[in-house]
Amino acid sequence: MQLDSKVPGGPIQDKWDKHRFDLKLVNPANKRKYKVIVVGTGLGGGAAAASLAELGYNVLNFCIQDSPRRAHSIAAQGGINAAKNYQNDGDSIWRLFYDTVKGGDFRARESNVYRLAQVSTEIIDQCVAQGVPFAREYGGLLDNRSFGGAQVSRTFYARGQTGQQLLLGAYASLSRQIAAGKVKMFSRREMLDVVTVDERARGIVVRNLVTGEIEKYAADAVVLATGGYGNVFFLSTNAMASNVTATYRAYKKGACFANPCFTQIHPTCIPVHGDYQSKLTLMSESLRNDGRVWVPREPGDKRPPNEIPESERDYYLERKYPSFGNLVPRDVASRNAKEQCDQGKGVGETGYAVYLDFADAIERDGKAVIEKKYGNLFQMYEKITAQNPYEVPMMIYPAVHYTMGGLWVDYNLMSTVPGMYVLGEANFSDHGANRLGASALMQGLADGYFVIPYTIGDFLATAGTNDVTADHPAFTESEDAVKAQATKLLSINGKRTVDDFHKELGHIMWEYCGMARNAEGLRKAQGLIQKLRAEFWENVLVPGEEKDLNQSLERAGRVADFLEFGELMVIDALHREESCGGHFREEYQTEENEAKRDDENFCYVAAWEYKGDDEAPVLNKEPLEFENVKLTQRSYK
Amino acid sequence: MTKTINLTLKVWRQKNAGDKGKFETCQARNISTDMSFLEMLDVVNEGLTVDGKEPIAFDHDCREGICGMCGTVVNGRAHGPEKGTTLCQLHMRHFDDGDTIAIEPWRARAFKVLKDLVVDRSALDGIIQAGGYISVNAGGAQDANNLPVPQDKADKAMDAAQCIGCGACVASCPNASAMLFAGAKISHLALLPQGRPEAAKRAWAMVKAMDALGFGNCTNERECEAECPKEISIVNIARMNREYYKAGFFSGEKN
Numbered sequence: 001m002q003l004d005s006k007v008p009g010g011p012i013q014d015k016w017d018k019h020r021f022d023l024k025l026v027n028p029a030n031k032r033k034y035k036v037i038v039v040g041t042g043l044g045g046g047a048a049a050a051s052l053a054e055l056g057y058n059v060l061n062f063c064i065q066d067s068p069r070r071a072h073s074i075a076a077q078g079g080i081n082a083a084k085n086y087q088n089d090g091d092s093i094w095r096l097f098y099d100t101v102k103g104g105d106f107r108a109r110e111s112n113v114y115r116l117a118q119v120s121t122e123i124i125d126q127c128v129a130q131g132v133p134f135a136r137e138y139g140g141l142l143d144n145r146s147f148g149g150a151q152v153s154r155t156f157y158a159r160g161q162t163g164q165q166l167l168l169g170a171y172a173s174l175s176r177q178i179a180a181g182k183v184k185m186f187s188r189r190e191m192l193d194v195v196t197v198d199e200r201a202r203g204i205v206v207r208n209l210v211t212g213e214i215e216k217y218a219a220d221a222v223v224l225a226t227g228g229y230g231n232v233f234f235l236s237t238n239a240m241a242s243n244v245t246a247t248y249r250a251y252k253k254g255a256c257f258a259n260p261c262f263t264q265i266h267p268t269c270i271p272v273h274g275d276y277q278s279k280l281t282l283m284s285e286s287l288r289n290d291g292r293v294w295v296p297r298e299p300g301d302k303r304p305p306n307e308i309p310e311s312e313r314d315y316y317l318e319r320k321y322p323s324f325g326n327l328v329p330r331d332v333a334s335r336n337a338k339e340q341c342d343q344g345k346g347v348g349e350t351g352y353a354v355y356l357d358f359a360d361a362i363e364r365d366g367k368a369v370i371e372k373k374y375g376n377l378f379q380m381y382e383k384i385t386a387q388n389p390y391e392v393p394m395m396i397y398p399a400v401h402y403t404m405g406g407l408w409v410d411y412n413l414m415s416t417v418p419g420m421y422v423l424g425e426a427n428f429s430d431h432g433a434n435r436l437g438a439s440a441l442m443q444g445l446a447d448g449y450f451v452i453p454y455t456i457g458d459f460l461a462t463a464g465t466n467d468v469t470a471d472h473p474a475f476t477e478s479e480d481a482v483k484a485q486a487t488k489l490l491s492i493n494g495k496r497t498v499d500d501f502h503k504e505l506g507h508i509m510w511e512y513c514g515m516a517r518n519a520e521g522l523r524k525a526q527g528l529i530q531k532l533r534a535e536f537w538e539n540v541l542v543p544g545e546e547k548d549l550n551q552s553l554e555r556a557g558r559v560a561d562f563l564e565f566g567e568l569m570v571i572d573a574l575h576r577e578e579s580c581g582g583h584f585r586e587e588y589q590t591e592e593n594e595a596k597r598d599d600e601n602f603c604y605v606a607a608w609e610y611k612g613d614d615e616a617p618v619l620n621k622e623p624l625e626f627e628n629v630k631l632t633q634r635s636y637k
Numbered sequence: 638m639t640k641t642i643n644l645t646l647k648v649w650r651q652k653n654a655g656d657k658g659k660f661e662t663c664q665a666r667n668i669s670t671d672m673s674f675l676e677m678l679d680v681v682n683e684g685l686t687v688d689g690k691e692p693i694a695f696d697h698d699c700r701e702g703i704c705g706m707c708g709t710v711v712n713g714r715a716h717g718p719e720k721g722t723t724l725c726q727l728h729m730r731h732f733d734d735g736d737t738i739a740i741e742p743w744r745a746r747a748f749k750v751l752k753d754l755v756v757d758r759s760a761l762d763g764i765i766q767a768g769g770y771i772s773v774n775a776g777g778a779q780d781a782n783n784l785p786v787p788q789d790k791a792d793k794a795m796d797a798a799q800c801i802g803c804g805a806c807v808a809s810c811p812n813a814s815a816m817l818f819a820g821a822k823i824s825h826l827a828l829l830p831q832g833r834p835e836a837a838k839r840a841w842a843m844v845k846a847m848d849a850l851g852f853g854n855c856t857n858e859r860e861c862e863a864e865c866p867k868e869i870s871i872v873n874i875a876r877m878n879r880e881y882y883k884a885g886f887f888s889g890e891k892n
């Protein structure tokens with residue numbers, strides 16, 4: 001397959017403006033003739049559904065949860081970046097662009113990142129107009145904080161609940177359009193297939209999660225904003241329903257899956273404490289603004305933290321990276337935590353934790369100031385661990401958090417299936433091999449409010465309305481396949497529960513395709529996944545009925561897809577014989593144990609194409625060109 | 638300290654919206670006190686599944702107290718005994734070995750039970766659709782700092798905006814009223830200058846929607862405030878009433 005990124009020509013600063021001018025428009029009166037399906041109500045999907053409806057399109061919007069307001073975006077804590085330069089500290093669109101390309105370890109497409117930085121400022125304006133209660137300074141102007149990978153303060157926040165407030169803003173706009181009749185909302189629906197006819201997306205097939213009925217919907221274009229696939233690891237900071245099903249099934253219908261092995265392990269999460277654990281809880285990276293990361297200098301030092309004198313502590317991030325200190329990017333912070341623990345310096349019961357200490361900040365600023373900034377995070381920490389972080393240092397450890405990989409999209413955010421767009425975490429486009437903090441919220445909203453409203457019009461104006469209805473045989477075929485899968489899952493009646501399989505898959509992925517990877521481990525993982533998948537289809541136990549609210553069946557479908565997708569991740573990780581960002585291949589590191597890229601051979605996007613269940617996926621490459629940011633070895637020293 | 642406890646659960650089981658439903662008893666054994674309440678239910682469900690029974694259906698997603706998806710009545714209290722805590726953030730260390738725990742769904746006229754502990758809360762979305770927004774389209778907004786907002790106003794707006802829409806307020810109110818939920822949204826927007834132009838209209842429309850959707854009235858029982866996992870204050874209800882009366886007396890919004 002030939003990948004055409006459709007990046008417009010001209011200087012990078014002018015590309016988006018010029019492109020917007022070149023895009024065909026649908027005239028206002030004609031917009032109401034078009035129907036667009038948006039799957040997902042997170043920042044990407046919610047913003048897209050609302051904005052497309054505002055323009056006059058008829059939108060069908062789907063989500064798994066009982067209300068669009070509960071999409072996983074709600075859980076984002078720390079903040080959202082924008083190149084406003086309100087702090088007068090040297091920020092600019094160019095700097096945000098530069099930081100993001102460098103933070104992504106030169107594996108993102110420059111033109112998309114530049115556009116993201118450009119529209120970032122409009123996002124803040126839009127959100128404030130919607131009534132998002134961002135934090136403010138005494139004078140009433142907007143406040144900012146710093147995030148990892150940047151030396152300027154450009155992160156806007158609403159206490160520790162930024163994602164919640166941004167999502168409620170998008171949800172408010174969406175609700176207004178639902179009331180106006182422009183959006184028809186379908187909650188408690190799970191998309192299980194995309195229908196394509198003559199190489200164009202024609203609609204989707206979903207399961208009604210209350211009745212178990214399979215429903216078919218046709219439209220003129222399909223937008224997927226279904227989030228990330230971090231739950232392939234079982235334990236992650238993602239919400240429980242986060243899945244790969246929507247994007248993976250789109251992959252099976254012809255959408256290339258790009259860089260699936262690029263996953264982000266977040267450095268500051270509450271450590272794992274038992275094998276019954278269902279998910280991991282993030283402690284926002286913003287905590288690294290004031291918290292200092294340390295471990296005991298001597299391996300095996302089991303004294304309580306307050307009994308370890310200053311001279312016997314190692315503030316290893318400050319020591320190794322004097323200019324960024326505790327604010328190094330996530331991949332660097334995570335790998336360093338692992339390295340310390342592997343050397344036996346980890347703390348806590350399991351030895352898989354490091355301290356994040358606020359004592360100095362509390363002494364410097366007073367408890368009240370720290371409480372105002374992080375009160376709800378501290379409270380959350382205490383609820384879970386029963387320890388008071390105002391008095392004893394927090395214990396943290398890296399956990400799976402975000403997936404940079406996703407469906408391949410061109411500059412217009414269209415996948416390799418014409419008429420199917422992909423937004424937010426579900427696409428691959430802007431973060432390269434590592435995402436900087438506070439830039440996922442930015443990307444989701446950029447895609448939804450400011451990119452798709454323009455680019456989708458060009459497709460509709462060119463391709464016209466879709467004459468394939470939901471009665472078409474292609475829909476029936478897809479419906480039958482979806483039903484057959486449910487019937488099969490319920491009939492196996494084996495001995496192991498869905499969660500049991502999911503946990504085992506998670507162990508394999510974490511062990512061999514997690515924070516550090518090597519060829520031997522990856523090969524082993526591939527075999528283990530194949531074996532587990534075969535066992536799943538013989539021995540899974542899914543109780544309940546098909547035409548009913550059946551949460552076990554829902555999970556079974558998702559795990560079935562994770563069991564296939566996990567292998568694709570491993571294949572991708574194995575083929576990429578370099579280290580970059582979150583993809584750390586032990587064989588490829590600098591003398592100082594930093595990720596060592598191979599720009600000669602791997603400066604491309606790996607877009608995998610599905611060829612059939614028994615065929616190996618085919619690798620397509622989109623070469624990456626860096627005309628504006630010089631390819632260099634990343635350094636945060 | 639981590640320890641393990643054994644519990645008896647009396648759980649509401651209901652096949653679907655049409656079914657009458659009843660309490661059933663099951664055992665939760667070897668529960669680590671570090672587990673969350675939902676993890677305890679996971680363990681019970683794994684056991685039920687292996688025993689060839691149907692697991693207990695319950696709603697949940699983020700498991701960190703922010704999505705508002707979880708929530709059941711535990712021993713007569715919405716989200717259980719801990720103040721300011723959602724069910725997913727409630728840990729088993731707050732229970733004792735040998736305890737019997739009654740678990741039932743939210744009960745309110747406006748919320749229909751769909752299965753076991755899962756209820757239909759779409760009426761809450763209906764209240765927001767009636768006016769819980771500021772009417773701005775994407776694009777066209779002025780620079781964000783052109784509109785300073787006094788810090789205390791922004792803080793108060795944020796206090797109200799923290800509502801997670803779980804429905805605990807409705808479930809704990811003897812009248813099944815949604816006043817705290819609606820009051821929080823109306824206050825959040827009315828406290829900000831951006832929200833003022835539509836404040837009266839919004840209050841009027843949302844209060845009307847609440848009645849139409851089958852929520853009860855407020856008779857100052859204050860149970861909502863006591864059980865709200867985000868500790869939203871009933872001051873927000875007073876603020877809503879002010880906006881509502883302003884709408885009724887001084888403007889044409891009631892038409």
Ligand SMILES: Cc1cc2nc3c(=O)[nH]c(=O)nc-3n(C[C@H](O)[C@H](O)[C@H](O)COP(=O)(O)OP(=O)(O)OC[C@H]3O[C@@H](n4cnc5c(N)ncnc54)[C@H](O)[C@@H]3O)c2cc1C
Nearest residue numbers: 040041042043044064073078079191227424425438440441
């Ligand atoms: C704990 C946590 C904290 C974070 N903090 C920050 C932060 O401070 N700053 C930042 O920039 N980023 C942060 N992130 C990352 C960021 O929140 C996410 O990347 C982003 O919100 C994803 O938005 P989205 O719209 O792409 O998808 P989501 O918000 O994940 O939405 C997915 C939507 O798709 C629907 N869906 C999924 N699958 C299907 C299906 N098969 N059928 C139908 N519907 C489906 C879901 O119901 C949902 O509505 C954080 C992430 C986590 C986990």
Ligand code: FES
Nearest residue numbers: 698700705707725
């Ligand atoms: S599961 Fe999200 S609030 Fe409890």
